[in-house]
Amino acid sequence: MLTLKGTSSERQFLDQVMHKSGQNLLECLQCGKCSGGCPITSNEVGGPRKLIAEILAGMKEEALCDPTWWYCVSCGTCATRCPVEINIYQVATVLCEMAERENVSPSEPDIHRFEELFLKSVREHGRVEELQTAMLFNLQTRKPFKDAGKGLRLMLRGAISPKELLPGKKSVRARADHIFQQVLREKGEE
Ligand code: SF4
Ligand code: SF4
Numbered sequence: 001m002l003t004l005k006g007t008s009s010e011r012q013f014l015d016q017v018m019h020k021s022g023q024n025l026l027e028c029l030q031c032g033k034c035s036g037g038c039p040i041t042s043n044e045v046g047g048p049r050k051l052i053a054e055i056l057a058g059m060k061e062e063a064l065c066d067p068t069w070w071y072c073v074s075c076g077t078c079a080t081r082c083p084v085e086i087n088i089y090q091v092a093t094v095l096c097e098m099a100e101r102e103n104v105s106p107s108e109p110d111i112h113r114f115e116e117l118f119l120k121s122v123r124e125h126g127r128v129e130e131l132q133t134a135m136l137f138n139l140q141t142r143k144p145f146k147d148a149g150k151g152l153r154l155m156l157r158g159a160i161s162p163k164e165l166l167p168g169k170k171s172v173r174a175r176a177d178h179i180f181q182q183v184l185r186e187k188g189e190e
Helices: 008-021 033-037 048-056 060-065 077-081 088-101 109-125 130-140 148-156 170-186
Strands: none
Touching: 008 048, 008 060, 008 088, 033 048, 033 077, 048 060, 048 088, 060 088, 077 088, 109 130, 109 170, 130 148
């Protein structure tokens, strides 16, 4: 186990992440088995081992801007491979919430944008309306015709429909909105 010698603010950041995620990062051996199996680790995306090293070093700014937690797909491979059973996707969730609360600019703005549109669609329709979400994403990223051919083929096969562009049913909308409000209340954000 590591013995920490950082400043109090560095320790405070580490303690917060450990407390909120329920993961004892001090047990991390920095063995890299998590990153070895992680599908999103690359030269550009450091991966879970590096992310934990940043947190252990109290490098709050670097950890909150680390692309790893943006790309994390919660597949659980890291937790399965970890010899001390650290669950990194719980850590990723905590960092995501912290970054949002502290207004840290998203290091991956397109992923952030897509996430917002995805949630907006679920809140308004009770499910993700793929056509609407993809079109809004393309407009916001200024690539209006991106994947237009694929979209058309899907439409011709009936996999997506222009009806998705209509507003969601009032009753569905109200139920979905109620669930969102409940979640935000539990998180103390509404
Ligand atoms: S596998 Fe577990 S112990 Fe090894 S670096 Fe990853 S989190 Fe740390
Ligand atoms: S849960 Fe996230 S960090 Fe862990 S292996 Fe999967 S993508 Fe990588």
